[in-house]
Each structure stands twice: as structure tokens, then as C-alpha cells.
Amino acid sequence: MTSAPEQRTAAPARPGPDPSPAGGRPAAPATDADPDRGALRTLLPVLAAHRATTARTFAAALVDQAALVALVTLAAHTVGTAVVERAAPSATAVAALVALVLVRSLATWREMDLSHDLAYRVLAELRIRVFDGLARSAPARIKGRRSGDLAAAALGDVEALEFFYAHAVAQLLSSGMVFGAAAVVLAAVDPWLVAVVLPAAGLLVLAPLLEGRGRAARGARTRRAAADLSAEAVETVDGMRELLAFGALDRRRARLRDLGERLGDAQRAEHAREAAAAAVRDLLVVTAVVGVVAIAGHRLSGAWSAAAMALALGALAPVADAAAALGQAGALRAAAGRVGAAIGARAGAPAPRSPRPAPAGPLGVTLRGVRFDYGAGPVLDGLDLTVRAGETLALVGASGSGKSTCAHLLARFWDPAAGSVELVGAHGDAVDLRDLADDELRRTVAVVGQEAPLFHGTLDDNLRLARPDATEEEVRAAARVCGVDRIAEALPDGYRTPVGERGTTLSGGQRSRVALARALLTDPAVLVLDETTAHLDTAGEAELTAALAAASRGRTTIVIAHRPATVRRADRIAVLEGGRIADTGTWDELSARRGAFARVLHR
Incomplete structure (x- = not known):
């Protein structure tokens, strides 16, 4: 009785202190076809936390470029003096040349060191902000997206911005200042020299700006192709056993080849245009120098x-180098847009402004007038449900009735569009989930789904994910309740045996037991099991259910299940139909009425 409509990706409208645009649903992610023109500018403020390093990087770049201009100018003057006047260079000129060589060498090294140190620090901060944004907006932003695509956004796009922070920012500023000073000197020597140099400099800067949209589109195409290839490669590795079993590996290989060729085409097109732009820059510089030679020769x-x-x-x-940096930065607009969109993602369930603690003691759950939709019609439509403290309630309904949506609301992956979800204490004191700090909510309510992935690491690492500070005895106690101790005994290194990425070395039923033990380790007041035991056989499910009942006295448990044997063990059953609770009662009571519950069993 899983719910197909519950797999849609849009988030509902909701009231609250941080409303999302478009009536509460998350804004659509920026497309690569029309990258945000201001995407790079929006990522400049991250430098504010690194003002000192940014200033030192700019100073080193300024000294580096100024020393180079002074060095070539003084060297040319010295050679000209030796050739025209047949005079040996003075000791002062030689000393100045040596000093400029040393200064430029040190400044170049310092600028490279500082710029890359700055870039990598900024990228580290951006990665954290991207992950925070994905976590804050999950599951609305993550649901339905491929893990390889998310990896491209979280890692590849951020990494691509290294050039922007390491080279473009400081180089643009320092090049402008050095050119301004050089233009003043040229004007003092002869105004006609500036008349030749200024137009060339203006065209050098203007060219990448005029071609900005084309550069951004080509960069977006390359980033999109890289993300598609990343997503396909990750899925291929994850599904290798299935691909081999069904003889589909050759088709998958062909698909990867096509995506690789598409990425290669995008990269070649981008590099070809960059080569053409570089040729145009060289032509402008050579033309300006020829003009200077003609004027200098006559005047x-x-x-x-x-x-x-x-x-x-x-x-x-x-200036030519700065124009090249400006052009390459424009090609990063798509990556910057994706990074900015992830960082600025709105929370599906915003943090409360004034958090309240959960009531003390055993807790009940009340859903009052809850309305919720994923953007294609209501899933819950004025649902009212009360689960008493310490009670085990089975929530049943036809496919698409909203059972898993109730679990999502209890986990506060989303907030209801209307109504409230509350924890109710023994004395009737109620707290809306929206008023709980996230840490408090995770300690109080644990939701375990049918697919609860494990992480690369040992069995013990995966158990401690919920409580890293748990004692060994606490971990072993939770493991015994769920039968994980028997799993550990069969593994070569017991609890220290690596389980593989996503727990691939364990069966589906074993992964379910580990996920449930992980949740029990937090000792939640409310436990929600969303088809958690679906991978277990009937005997294993009965054994686990009995163990949970013995270990969870006083805990409120909501079980979403489709097996009649599982539903029968609950203290009470609630039937979802038409987005509302159609009936509640014990197994015997509901069976005798032959109403909504009978229809569910018949399906």
C-alpha cells in the first residue's frame, strides 16, 4: 500500500515566518539554458569573510603586474640607450633591473600562493553552504533528482569556480590600476600614444562582455553535459549487478559513450571559441603596438x-589577461547559478524563531485539520487524527491515500499547508512541531522508512549515526532488540565489518533491522515505521514486532504497513481515505463494520 502520488517533488504552500515564493512551493531551479547574468556577482560577498587575504592577494597581484610593466619598460630604455647612444647601462639601471626581477619573482610566487589559498578557503565554505542548502530544502529539492547530478552541483560546480576566485577578481582590479598608471605615463610622454592604446584596451574589455551570453550558454551546455555524465556513471556503478543480471551493460555502456561524446563536443566548442577569442586579443595587442611603434618612430x-x-x-x-579571465568567468555563470540556487534554497520547514521544548514524559500525537498537497491536488484534506501516548496505531489506506505523507509531516520534511501536527504531553500540554528546534525534534520523533540507506563504513558506524556518543552497551542493547546482534555474529569482523556503500553487503531485511536499531538508539518518544519491515519475511516481522513491543513500553508507535498480520498487532487502526481518517478502531471493530477498512483489505 505504498503511495504513488506521494513521490511527487513539489512542496506545499504553508504559512509561517519564512514563506516561499509561488505560494509556498520551492522555486524551480535555474535552468542552464538561460543562466542568471548576476550569478557570479551574488557569489562575491563570500569574500567578505576573507577580507585580509583578499586584500593581500590584490596587493600581491598589483605589485606583480606593476613590476612587470616597469621591468620591460626599463629594460627597453636600457637597451635603447646602449644601441642609440652607445653607452653602457649605469650601475643604477642594472641595480634597478635586478631589483625588479627579484620583486616580480617574489610577487608572482606570493600572488599565486595567496590567490589559491583564498580560492580553496572560499570553495570549502561554498561546499558547506551548498550542503546546508540541500539539507535545508530537502527533500523537496533532492527528491526526484539524480545523485550524480547533486554531486555535480555540490562538488563539480563549486570546483569550477576556483578560477574565478583565484584569478579573475584580483586580476581584474590590479590590471585596471596598472593600466591607468601606464596610461598616465604614456600621456606624459606623448598624448598620441594614449590615443592608440586606449581604444585597444577598450575593445579588449568590451569583447568578452559583448559575447557574454554566448559564453554563458556554452558554459551551461558543458556543465549540463558533465552533470548528466556524472549522474549516469553513478547510477551505472550503483546498479552494476542489475545491469549484468539483465544483460543491459552494453546498452548502458553505449549510453555512457554518447554522454561522453556530448560532453566532448561541448568542451571542444567552448575551447574553439576561446581560442578564437585569444587570437582576437592577440591581434588587438599587436595592432596597438604597431601603432605605438609608428608614432614613437616619428615623434x-x-x-x-x-x-x-x-x-x-x-x-x-x-588588460588582455584580464579580458581572458573575464571571458572564462562568464563561462562559469551556469555553475555559479547552480551553486547560488543551492545556497539560497528556501527551507521546506523553516526553523522556529522562538523554539520551545517538547513536553516531558510520554507523548501523544495530534494531527488537526491537516491539509497538504504536492502541487497536483490535495493528498491530505482536513485530516484529524489523535494517537494516545504509549499507543501503537496502524495507519492503513489505499495506494496514494497519504500514509507516507503523514510520516513526512511527522518527520517535518515539510509543513502542512493548513492545520497543525502536535506533540501532546500527559497533562494535555501541546507543542506544534514547527515550534521545536530541529535537534529537539530528531531526539523526540524518529521516522524509519522502507528504504533506509546505510553509509559506507562499519556496522558500528552506521548504528552510531544517530548517537555518536552512545556507549557500547547502549549500541549493543538496541542491536539486540532488532536482531542486529545476530547479523554482527555472522560477519567476519562483527560490528567492525564494513557494510559497503548503501549497505550493499547486507540483505534488504538486514538493512531494515540496522536502520530500526539506529532509530531506537535515540530512545524517541514517538516512533514512526513507514513500511520498515516490508523486507522481512512473516516470521521475522513477527519476531521483530514482538521485540519492539517489549522494548518500547510507554513509547508511541505509528506503523504504516500493508500486511494484515502487522496491522492486527496494533492497539488501534486508522483508515485513510479521501485525504481524511475514514474510520478508527480495533481489528475486530473495523472488521465487523465492513466499511473503509474492508475496502482496504479487499484491495
């Missing part, structure tokens, strides 16, 4: 002619 004499040509070239070279 200047002696060593200053060579020095003016070198100064013009030295001033334009950083």
Missing part, C-alpha cells in the same frame, strides 16, 4: 622610443 627619439613601445605592450598585456 620620439633616442631610448624613449623603445621604452614607449615596451610600456604600451606592458600596459596592454595585463
